[in-house]
Amino acid sequence: MSYWKNAKDVEVYSPPGHEGTSNRRLFGKEEGMEQLEVIIGEIEPGGTADPHFHEEIEQSMFILSGEMKIIIENEETILRQDDVVWIPKKAMHEVVNIGKETVRFVLIYSPPK
Numbered sequence: 001m002s003y004w005k006n007a008k009d010v011e012v013y014s015p016p017g018h019e020g021t022s023n024r025r026l027f028g029k030e031e032g033m034e035q036l037e038v039i040i041g042e043i044e045p046g047g048t049a050d051p052h053f054h055e056e057i058e059q060s061m062f063i064l065s066g067e068m069k070i071i072i073e074n075e076e077t078i079l080r081q082d083d084v085v086w087i088p089k090k091a092m093h094e095v096v097n098i099g100k101e102t103v104r105f106v107l108i109y110s111p112p113k
Contacts, residue, residue, distance in 0.1 A: 020047025
């Protein structure tokens, strides 16, 4: 078992309902994590995550760089570098990269998907 890895060595995927996004699942169930999942993600300028919710998963996102609009349960704000957000389970949410640079973020799911 490895307790570390480089994000560049992890396969890239784009979740359904997301445009201009790329995620790398760093740690989760496959590595033996029982309580959370760690992902690093990017959203290109103009990229989006369509409105959606997670039935049994809450999530938190820490913004590393860039600027994006997030709407959670009809509440809207702009997130920038060093901002963090919590999204409760079953909360409808969506994001849009409104900036001119790629948004980079760390995403935590609990429990893991």
